[in-house]
Amino acid sequence: MKKFQDSEVRWGIIGVGNVCEVKSAPAMNLVSNSRLVAVMRRDEAKVKDYAQRHQVPKWYMDAEGLINDPEVNAIYIATPPHKHLHYTKLAAAAGKPVYVEKPMARTYAECQEMIEACEQAGVALYVAYYRRALPHFVKIKELIEQGAIGKIRTVHIQMRQEAEPEIIAQLENNWRVNPEISGGGYFYDLASHQMDLMEFFFGKIGHAYGYKTNQAGLYKAEDQVVGVFAFKNGILGSGNWCFTSAKSTQLDLVTIEGSEGQISFETFGKGEFTLIKDYEQPIHFQFELPVHIQQPLIKSIVEDILGQGSSPSTGISGSGANWILEKMTQKAIN
Structure with a gap:
């Protein structure tokens, strides 16, 4: 695994929908050394509204724009499962750790592709099994x-x-x-x-x-x-x-x-x-x-990315x- 170079995790979210209202995204600004800096959704009105209500400085309508934003150094994929594999591969190719919603993918085979893509890129992969x-x-x-x-x-x-x-x-x-x-x-x-x-x-x-x-x-x-x-x-x-x-x-x-x-x-x-x-x-x-509800898990992920702790939910465990x-x-x- 490549060493994370930054001193804080700056999140970008792909698919900023209902799960991001209370469960997950707000916690990213409450955890130490963690900030939410960009969100993406294909619906312009909805993504602008979310960014304004949650004081997120940047918003995108395309995932690749968010992934390639140099300020974003970690990706949270909050889309339905059929997009998890595709976006994980893009994020891994950009060298950025990935946090993906559950279930991890539609199939076990897709999970294995996600794990392989992140291992080859040397980036961490986590799954939102926050329980x-x-x-x-x-x-x-x-x-x-x-x-x-x-x-x-x-x-x-x-x-x-x-x-x-x-x-x-x-x-x-x-x-x-x-x-x-x-x-x-x-x-x-x-x-x-x-x-x-x-x-x-x-x-x-x-x-x-x-x-x-x-x-x-x-x-x-x-x-x-x-x-x-x-x-x-x-x-x-x-x-x-x-x-x-x-x-x-x-x-x-x-x-x-x-x-x-x-x-x-x-x-x-x-x-x-x-x-x-x-x-x-x-x-x-x-x-x-x-x-x-995801705050304790997000805290563990941030600590794991920064080399200050470990997370109980990874791509390997999530694929099970x-x-x-x-x-x-x-x-x-x-």
Whole structure:
């Protein structure tokens, strides 16, 4: 990896949309030795509006202009997944570290191309799996490693969501359920976070298998997936995802079973989880989450780029989620 020459990270964002309003981009000006200096979007009115509202000094309508701006020395790609590979290659060729939204790409093969492009250029590659840096998930990992619930036996993921009326009304503009853009449906959008989190807790998953189906027929992508997976250390896991369930049965629950207890939490909820140990009262943990949810991860990325620390989410780790998602959706049930 080439040594980063500057004393601060000056970000340029490609695809400055909704995720950049609160979740990510504002944090770039709050982290030490980090500034947001340029944004890009093809819609002139929208990119100018964003730049003015967030006091960003430069705006572009073409990605190459932003990438080649000499003031910009790191690139954040916040577009839908179908553009990640292309823009990563351009940024790597310009010698600039890359931070890319999740899922990392549409396919595992595209992820490998991104990793190779950055390795050949000698630049770092990071993925926005920011849950790896949130305090309650860091605490869960710590408890697991301390043996708080004994030896880990199994992990089970349950997710049920309704097909919300406003989603159905705007299907033509919803890239998340267009596999040509996103790689899959809401399973790719949401389960990618969950499977990455599983590898953060327990290490690499070596085997995965599952079935997908489209029961409701509302869009092209799968709306239900069941899967099983096995970590290289022998821990077994399973999951069931349905994105057209009844409103009254919606659920977001991950349960980690150990030989001496259990940890349960919501992936997309508040900074909370519950620890149950044998013959003891349940312990409820609650952490305050940052206003800009990606800030802890962005801080770690800036420190990694500057040689002052390390980031828990890289191109190598981020590609793992894509590999798992593909394995669990290879078999379609009509």
